[in-house]
Amino acid sequence: MNLASIASLDRRWIFLAVGLLVILPLAFGFHIAPVEPSPRSRGFYDAIEKLPEGSTVLLSGDYDPSTIAENYPMHLAAARHLMRRNMKIIALALYPAGPPLTDQVLHLVGAEFGKKEGVDYVNLGYKTGNELVMSSMGSSIPRTFPVDRRGIPVSEIPVMKGIQNYEQFSLLVNVSAGFPGTKEWVQQVVSRYHLPMVAGVTAVSAPEYYPYLQTGQLHGLLGGMAGAAEYEALINRPALAMRGMDAQSLAHVFIALMILLGNLAFIGKQPARRA
Amino acid sequence: MHMSQDIGVWVAALLTLGIFSFLYRDNPVYKFCEHLFVGVSAGYYVVLTYFSSIKPNLLVPLFGHFGEGRNFLLIIPFVLSLFLFSRFFPRGDWLSRWSIATILGVYPALRITGFGQSDLVQQVGGSILPFWVAGDPLTSFNNTLLVLGLLATLVFFFFSKEHEGAVGGIAKVGVYFLMVSFGASYGYTVMARVSLLVGRVMFLLDNWAGLVRF
Numbered sequence: 001m002n003l004a005s006i007a008s009l010d011r012r013w014i015f016l017a018v019g020l021l022v023i024l025p026l027a028f029g030f031h032i033a034p035v036e037p038s039p040r041s042r043g044f045y046d047a048i049e050k051l052p053e054g055s056t057v058l059l060s061g062d063y064d065p066s067t068i069a070e071n072y073p074m075h076l077a078a079a080r081h082l083m084r085r086n087m088k089i090i091a092l093a094l095y096p097a098g099p100p101l102t103d104q105v106l107h108l109v110g111a112e113f114g115k116k117e118g119v120d121y122v123n124l125g126y127k128t129g130n131e132l133v134m135s136s137m138g139s140s141i142p143r144t145f146p147v148d149r150r151g152i153p154v155s156e157i158p159v160m161k162g163i164q165n166y167e168q169f170s171l172l173v174n175v176s177a178g179f180p181g182t183k184e185w186v187q188q189v190v191s192r193y194h195l196p197m198v199a200g201v202t203a204v205s206a207p208e209y210y211p212y213l214q215t216g217q218l219h220g221l222l223g224g225m226a227g228a229a230e231y232e233a234l235i236n237r238p239a240l241a242m243r244g245m246d247a248q249s250l251a252h253v254f255i256a257l258m259i260l261l262g263n264l265a266f267i268g269k270q271p272a273r274r275a
Numbered sequence: 276m277h278m279s280q281d282i283g284v285w286v287a288a289l290l291t292l293g294i295f296s297f298l299y300r301d302n303p304v305y306k307f308c309e310h311l312f313v314g315v316s317a318g319y320y321v322v323l324t325y326f327s328s329i330k331p332n333l334l335v336p337l338f339g340h341f342g343e344g345r346n347f348l349l350i351i352p353f354v355l356s357l358f359l360f361s362r363f364f365p366r367g368d369w370l371s372r373w374s375i376a377t378i379l380g381v382y383p384a385l386r387i388t389g390f391g392q393s394d395l396v397q398q399v400g401g402s403i404l405p406f407w408v409a410g411d412p413l414t415s416f417n418n419t420l421l422v423l424g425l426l427a428t429l430v431f432f433f434f435s436k437e438h439e440g441a442v443g444g445i446a447k448v449g450v451y452f453l454m455v456s457f458g459a460s461y462g463y464t465v466m467a468r469v470s471l472l473v474g475r476v477m478f479l480l481d482n483w484a485g486l487v488r489f
Contacts (some may be wrong), residue, residue: 015298022469022476027487069474070467096323120326120468128328146331187389191397203467207460212420217393223463225470244473245488251469 003127003265006206018251023248027183029130040213041230044220049080055170056088056163056189058195061105063177064097067202072101073241074228075175081147081235082173088123088159090169092145094133095179098123099149114232118157130180134188138165165193172197176257178205182218190217199228232272276487288483291475424452 025032031261037045051057059078063071078245082089091106102123111229115121124145127133136144141156141163156158162168172195182199186209190197196219201209203224212218222231225248279285335354337349355377361370375450402425404418430442431449438446480487 012299016471018469022472025482026473026480026489029487051374067471069470069472069477071433074475099327100321126323126327127332128324131382131389135385144332146335158276184389187386191389191392203463203470204460206463207456211398211401212393215397224466225473226466240477240489244470244477247476248466248469251472252465255465255469262431 003261003268006261006265017254021254025250028190030246032249034240035229035233035245037230037234038052040221041227041234044222044231045234047196047198047219048085048270049264051087051170053086054088056168057082058169058172059089060094060174061091061098061102062177062181064095067177070202070228071177071200072236073225073239074222074231075105075229075241076109076239077231077235077237078096078175078200081104083109083115083163090124090163091121092124093126095177097124098121099253103149103245119159121235122157122159123149131188132185134184138193141165156182168193169195174199178202182209186212186217278483279483284482288479291479428452
């Protein structure tokens with residue numbers, strides 16, 4: 001097979017190769033390279049570590065099952081880190097399918113650390129309105145979320161006692177799949193209310209948030225599964241993301257090789273085209 | 276090794292495989308899964324919006340509390356939301372323009388203020404950096420690269436002068452910076468797509484087939 005034949009290669013062979021490169025490491029669990037935390041992930045970790053124990057944190061899980069592979073591990077790791085440090089968690093979601101995932105994360109991690117729903121954490125659920133919800137929370141959280149996800153009035157929930165607006169939070173932790181998400185929280189809340197913020201985002205959207213990191217509007221950033229794996233390493237609790245990174249790395253090497261071969265084949269065809 | 280006995284997991288696994296069948300070629304199974312997803316999502320969204328927003332934030336405060344505590348100001352959004360449905364009636368569809376005008380008036384105003392602060396003022400401030408940081412040559416290099424890259428890219432998007440001579444040269448440097456940026460974005464996109472595949476394979480191997488525990 002020469003380089004020119006790559007151009008006519010049936011793409012399904014590439015799909016099959018990528019599929020096998022993902023399935024085999026996951027099925028047999030071999031390990032390729034260690035996960036080294038980046039300064040961005042360390043910033044995320046440090047922002048939580050620096051908070052006094054028992055602080056109240058706003059945890060917004062703005063994603064749905066379509067990005068569960070990237071966002072769920074970082075959501076889980078963030079909840080573990082927060083509960084390990086005895087933070088009070090006020091959770092919400094700006095994606096319609098987000099609240100069940102937030103419930104799953106909080107119940108799972110809450111059981112691990114012996115935390116009680118309503119006392120140590122609450123899931124306020126979903127509210128439509130995107131930026132309007134964020135803006136409205138700046139005026140009054142109880143008015144924006146009169147009841148939690150279970151339908152219990154927030155006035156009757158112990159962890160919500162004294163929570164009026166963003167002033168009662170020490171940190172905003174956002175797990176975001178896109179719109180509405182990190183960009184909107186920075187624009188509506190960080191810039192107006194100066195609430196410190198960290199974000200875990202999908203890889204496809206991560207480059208968009210680097211400017212916020214550079215200007216200090218974000219204190220830390222987890223980009224995709226790699227970012228989640230780095231964070232799992234930092235909290236010393238390997239989980240889903242670290243298990244997925246070997247498959248991810250192998251697929252990346254293969255795709256990079258295909259891009260290289262594809263470009264070489266294209267360059268090889270150039271003189272013939274000119275002729 | 277135990278395959279799942281949960282009907283929900285089986286439905287999810289078969290739908291995942293149905294969607295993956297598109298990788299071989301388009302087929303009726305894929306089409307069924309796709310249409311099912313669209314329909315279920317729409318239904319879920321309508322029900323969730325009613326119970327999470329319309330009922331607790333509008334209907335209960337407006338009609339639910341008999342006696343004290345009623346918020347009569349909510350009549351305004353209630354009426355405006357009803358006006359949106361006037362689009363179904365050709366003779367009264369002009370009423371919906373009031374609702375749309377309200378949305379168009381409030382929403383951009385809300386976004387512009389936040390955007391101006393976080394994406395303009397803060398970003399301009401963030402790009403005013405010292406070229407030389409004593410004792411830290413790497414930061415000095417990064418700062419210089421960032422400022423030069425920013426200026427060159429801005430010149431590329433400056434179309435009031437033809438891109439010739441020095442302006443053309445700087446614009447070309449700007450193109451290289453843009454290419455690096457697109458490359459980084461593409462790399463992240465590949466990572467995102469592979470991650471999604473990893474997630475589904477984990478689900479199939481663990482939750483469904485029970486071959487591996489993650």
